[in-house]
Amino acid sequence: MAEMEEDIADGLPDDDEESERDEDEMREFDWVVRRAEELDEDDDDDDEEEEDDEGDIVVLDTEAESFELDQPAERSGHIAVVDGHCMYVWGGYKNTQTSGFFDLYLPRNEIWNYNMETQKWTKQMAGGSLHASMSGSCGVCVDGVLYLFGGHHARGNTNRVFRLPLRTHVLVWEEMKDIKGLAPSCKDKLGCWVHKNKIIFFGGYGYVAQGAHRGTFEYDETSFMGDNPWRGWNNHIHILDLETSTWSQPVTKGNPPSPRAAHACAKVGNRGYVFGGRYRDYRLNDLYYLDMDTWEWHEMSVPQHGPVGRSWHSLTPVSPDHLFLFGGFTTHRETLSDAWLYCVSKNEWQQLKHKHKESPRLWHTACPGLDGEVLVFGGCANNLLSQQRAAHSKELLLFTVQPKSLARFCMEAVLQHRERLAGSWDCLPKHLLHTLKQRLGGFNRLGS
Numbered sequence: 001m002a003e004m005e006e007d008i009a010d011g012l013p014d015d016d017e018e019s020e021r022d023e024d025e026m027r028e029f030d031w032v033v034r035r036a037e038e039l040d041e042d043d044d045d046d047d048e049e050e051e052d053d054e055g056d057i058v059v060l061d062t063e064a065e066s067f068e069l070d071q072p073a074e075r076s077g078h079i080a081v082v083d084g085h086c087m088y089v090w091g092g093y094k095n096t097q098t099s100g101f102f103d104l105y106l107p108r109n110e111i112w113n114y115n116m117e118t119q120k121w122t123k124q125m126a127g128g129s130l131h132a133s134m135s136g137s138c139g140v141c142v143d144g145v146l147y148l149f150g151g152h153h154a155r156g157n158t159n160r161v162f163r164l165p166l167r168t169h170v171l172v173w174e175e176m177k178d179i180k181g182l183a184p185s186c187k188d189k190l191g192c193w194v195h196k197n198k199i200i201f202f203g204g205y206g207y208v209a210q211g212a213h214r215g216t217f218e219y220d221e222t223s224f225m226g227d228n229p230w231r232g233w234n235n236h237i238h239i240l241d242l243e244t245s246t247w248s249q250p251v252t253k254g255n256p257p258s259p260r261a262a263h264a265c266a267k268v269g270n271r272g273y274v275f276g277g278r279y280r281d282y283r284l285n286d287l288y289y290l291d292m293d294t295w296e297w298h299e300m301s302v303p304q305h306g307p308v309g310r311s312w313h314s315l316t317p318v319s320p321d322h323l324f325l326f327g328g329f330t331t332h333r334e335t336l337s338d339a340w341l342y343c344v345s346k347n348e349w350q351q352l353k354h355k356h357k358e359s360p361r362l363w364h365t366a367c368p369g370l371d372g373e374v375l376v377f378g379g380c381a382n383n384l385l386s387q388q389r390a391a392h393s394k395e396l397l398l399f400t401v402q403p404k405s406l407a408r409f410c411m412e413a414v415l416q417h418r419e420r421l422a423g424s425w426d427c428l429p430k431h432l433l434h435t436l437k438q439r440l441g442g443f444n445r446l447g448s
């Protein structure tokens with residue numbers, strides 16, 4: 001137990017412990033299968049482990065199941081980032097296929113690529129310095145490189161940082177081991193912004209910080225069980241400077257948000273916005289922004305008939321003046337499907353009508369798409385914390401938040417009438433012809 005606690009305090013095991021960890025995972029998986037069979041034979045659900053709240057989700061760390069699919073498996077707690085016209089998905093967890101109600105982390109060496117032009121998924125296998133399979137990590141893309149921080153795995157939380165260049169034929173993970181300065185505490189369910197080649201991380205749930213960290217940490221009393229390390233919420237801000245590979249903390253002004261986890265972050269200009277999240281027994285509906293040039297916090301008013309308090313939702317920039325809010329989980333443990341548009345310049349909320357009202361989601365991802373669209377992938381459609389089997393999703397929901405561009409309308413019209421117009425495609429500029437070929441999957445001859 002002492003060795004296990006040391007592993008948790010330090011994050012993930014070192015690379016020379018990988019083989020030993022893999023053996024432990026296989027033994028653990030064998031136990032899962034045997035235990036699931038016993039549960040199935042006894043038809044006894046009383047022994048099912050109850051999941052905790054946003055504090056922690058009980059997930060088993062094994063990759064013994066194979067996922068040979070033409071699209072990503074259903075999942076929650078994953079990450080998704082956009083580079084160019086592609087969305088990349090990694091991690092998270094799903095229901096295991098064996099009997100019983102165990103959850104299973106998704107394979108750590110899989111990266112799924114969704115091409116917005118061809119509207120097709122492609123699975124890529126990644127090598128290099130592989131981290132453990134995790135959920136609740138914070139992922140962001142900067143200049144074609146995916147950066148991954150924190151998360152929760154079978155042994156607890158981590159604060160290690162990994163990077164993955166996406167614009168290469170072979171995907172190779174690399175751990176950033178030589179970062180100077182005081183690192184954030186081990187945690188998950190945090191948010192981040194990118195500003196001037198810096199990644200700014202905010203909040204999260206995990207272990208108490210070791211050292212003099214600026215900000216507030218609040219213990220979660222429900223985590224005081226047995227020999228498990230105590231955990232809680234924080235409102236810490238940590239800056240990772242990608243040029244100098246250095247951690248730092250700014251001295252902020254104004255009244256900061258309370259400690260929280262499972263909140264949503266988005267950036268507009270030099271402002272880093274944060275909405276909602278869970279703090280203790282409450283899921284919040286407050287809105288703050290941090291001026292990342294002056295490091296001053298500002299609280300914005302939310303109208304009485306605005307979005308209700310929630311966690312595990314998404315907040316996505318869709319224009320230089322608008323943010324898109326979707327889904328989440330309420331204090332009363334209701335899964336939401338409402339959508340809101342926040343106008344930055346007017347500080348106004350407007351609820352949006354959309355075609356996905358029957359598709360509630362929590363702990364999903366949302367990425368900006370083409371022409372102000374928003375791509376929502378995965379998440380859970382029911383109460384993730386109940387005793388029933390979680391309804392993890394692999395559906396991709398498309399929200400049209402802003403008017404389409406004229407070029408987009410023309411492209412869709414050409415595709416709709418492709419048989420009549422195919423004879424004129426040779427007259428198109430090469431970049432438009434290339435886009436048409438991609439949209440049709442390369443099955444038609446569209447000229448040179």
